[in-house]
Amino acid sequence: MRYLLVEDNLELSEAVVNRLALDGHAVDHAASLAEAEEWLSIASYDLILLDVMLPDGDGRDFLARSRARIETPVIVLTARSQVSDRVGALDQGADDYITKPFDFSELEARCRAVLRRRGGSARNEIDLGEAVFDPLAGTLSHHGTTLELRNREIRLLEVFARHQGQILSKSQLLDQLFSYDAQVTENAIEVYVGRLRRRIDGMGLRIETVRGVGYRIETRAP
Amino acid sequence: MTGTGSIGRRLTLLLALVAALLSVLSWSMVTGLSRQAVARTQDNVLAASATTIAETLRSEQGEVRLELPYSAFSMLGAISQDRVFYRVSAGDRVLTGYDDLPSPTGAAPGIGQVVFDTGDYSNETIRMASVTRLVLAGGQPVPVTVTVAQTRSGVSTISADLSRQAAILSVAFFLVAVGFSAIAARTSLRPLNEIAASVSRRGPSDLRPLRRDAPTELAPLMLSLNRLMGRLGQSIRRSEDFIAEAAHRIRTPLATVRAQAEIALRSVGDETEKRRLRQIIRAVDESSRSAGQLLDHATVIYRTDDLALSPVDLAELVGQTAAALEPTAAMKEIRLDVAATPARVMGDPVLLDNALRNVLDNAIKYSPEETEVSIRVTTKEDQVHITVTDEGPGLGDGPLGALTERFRRGDDTQGIVGSGLGLTIAEDVLLAHDGRLDLKNRDGGTGTCVTLVLPCS
Numbered sequence: 001m002r003y004l005l006v007e008d009n010l011e012l013s014e015a016v017v018n019r020l021a022l023d024g025h026a027v028d029h030a031a032s033l034a035e036a037e038e039w040l041s042i043a044s045y046d047l048i049l050l051d052v053m054l055p056d057g058d059g060r061d062f063l064a065r066s067r068a069r070i071e072t073p074v075i076v077l078t079a080r081s082q083v084s085d086r087v088g089a090l091d092q093g094a095d096d097y098i099t100k101p102f103d104f105s106e107l108e109a110r111c112r113a114v115l116r117r118r119g120g121s122a123r124n125e126i127d128l129g130e131a132v133f134d135p136l137a138g139t140l141s142h143h144g145t146t147l148e149l150r151n152r153e154i155r156l157l158e159v160f161a162r163h164q165g166q167i168l169s170k171s172q173l174l175d176q177l178f179s180y181d182a183q184v185t186e187n188a189i190e191v192y193v194g195r196l197r198r199r200i201d202g203m204g205l206r207i208e209t210v211r212g213v214g215y216r217i218e219t220r221a222p
Numbered sequence: 223m224t225g226t227g228s229i230g231r232r233l234t235l236l237l238a239l240v241a242a243l244l245s246v247l248s249w250s251m252v253t254g255l256s257r258q259a260v261a262r263t264q265d266n267v268l269a270a271s272a273t274t275i276a277e278t279l280r281s282e283q284g285e286v287r288l289e290l291p292y293s294a295f296s297m298l299g300a301i302s303q304d305r306v307f308y309r310v311s312a313g314d315r316v317l318t319g320y321d322d323l324p325s326p327t328g329a330a331p332g333i334g335q336v337v338f339d340t341g342d343y344s345n346e347t348i349r350m351a352s353v354t355r356l357v358l359a360g361g362q363p364v365p366v367t368v369t370v371a372q373t374r375s376g377v378s379t380i381s382a383d384l385s386r387q388a389a390i391l392s393v394a395f396f397l398v399a400v401g402f403s404a405i406a407a408r409t410s411l412r413p414l415n416e417i418a419a420s421v422s423r424r425g426p427s428d429l430r431p432l433r434r435d436a437p438t439e440l441a442p443l444m445l446s447l448n449r450l451m452g453r454l455g456q457s458i459r460r461s462e463d464f465i466a467e468a469a470h471r472i473r474t475p476l477a478t479v480r481a482q483a484e485i486a487l488r489s490v491g492d493e494t495e496k497r498r499l500r501q502i503i504r505a506v507d508e509s510s511r512s513a514g515q516l517l518d519h520a521t522v523i524y525r526t527d528d529l530a531l532s533p534v535d536l537a538e539l540v541g542q543t544a545a546a547l548e549p550t551a552a553m554k555e556i557r558l559d560v561a562a563t564p565a566r567v568m569g570d571p572v573l574l575d576n577a578l579r580n581v582l583d584n585a586i587k588y589s590p591e592e593t594e595v596s597i598r599v600t601t602k603e604d605q606v607h608i609t610v611t612d613e614g615p616g617l618g619d620g621p622l623g624a625l626t627e628r629f630r631r632g633d634d635t636q637g638i639v640g641s642g643l644g645l646t647i648a649e650d651v652l653l654a655h656d657g658r659l660d661l662k663n664r665d666g667g668t669g670t671c672v673t674l675v676l677p678c679s
Binding site: 012101112 | 514
């Protein structure tokens, strides 16, 4: 997916850009509303992440102003919580908002929800051999059969899909799925992988256990 | 109004007091004047009567003779029905009339002069007039005194009548004056009331200066009121800005740390390092959450001080709040099951949303994965209940009331990020809405059941 990040704090911007890049997303960064206007005039995005407090104005004013022109879904990044916000971000035309600091898995979950709600014009399908995986819609299709996946299954399959042919350790999977939840152990990963394996049975995919190392997704060539 | 009482009542009372004084004064003046006028009329008639009788005195064969003219008495009958007495005496000899009628005392009368006096005769007060004339009798001038007297009761009746009429007029004047005073007081206080009404009609957040015409006397009050509102507005804006700025300053660097830590977590292989990074992320979440809830709490406190009430459909509000938390719940494969009937209450939707959000947030946080959190909106008599039930570990055996205390957390909170302010905020919001927060362990099975109780509008 292609993101436009509008955020004036450079350290945060760099971290967000790098972090989203790790998940395979392309991110352009604008440090001001004026810069954001420039990017929007030359490129099209799947999603805009918009900060509220910017040097050349309030992000929400920009949103209210340009809502008619820009059809791209917007998620507002705010440091304020809803009670202390005099004007709600959602009233100004944002699709959702997320409070800083945010968990990237949650950001992705919210992005997915927004894009699904918007009817998702973005083609976001990943080919997995004979099967086609759409992480946005949360569907896996194979020879006319479409499987609806649940949130955690989508995220787990997405990690495998982005690392086709690679062996992923339990620890790596844990990091990508639960960045902070200290209660989740590597045993949980075994449970989730086992469940996903049963769910995608017969869809032309296989999650193989590499003893002592981890897991790898096996696809059948189309 | 207490303390110094009502200005209107005081003004009316003062004006009525002045009117009463004037009424009494005018009544007593009218009474005095009428009594004087009646007395003078009687005196004049008595004098005229005595003089008329004295005119008829003549000497005949050395004797003093007189004729009592009818007119001398009929004129006295004209003013009242009082009894009339008379006496004509030459020296000590009574020529005609009532022997025992007293004669005016005091200075000896000059010839031809009329002397008046008041005395008692046959148990009644009488008014007397005497005139002395010299009559030549037997070549000698003899002083003859004519005294005419009249009782005063009829005259007093007349002046009493006049006095009563004056009293009726005075009372009428007083009543009219009191009426006018009340109207005058109300009219002159109307601008004050209008200002008060226009201030109280405003919403709690409307701090624009008052722009209306006011009498000169109220201009200083208006000016200071507007200044006060200006200062109040400024201080509210300043604290809102401060809270926003504080949140921004605290959370932006935390967001950077968190993002960097997540990136680092991907690139390091060593388990010890990973554990440290997870601890960093956890600490960041913990402090950002605490900062957020502290600032929320501050905002909630000043918003509840002066609630901006509007009609809120709780079913709609619950739907929106649940939808906003849906992605967070989906991360743990928790299903939010909402069932609501329309229920209207009067409240601050932002605060109510925040209270529900805190309760839901807790439910999601403490629920195990792949469970259900149910949210029910029901109306019971004149109350609306929003019941949030989870399948988490429940509230433990500790005192339930203590859970809404500031920074208090339950027993089984190990490993879960929280500040202990969520339920405090929710309870503060509900109390400000005349509602309450009920906490209990779920009936049948483990879990927590939190009910937000609000009065129906």
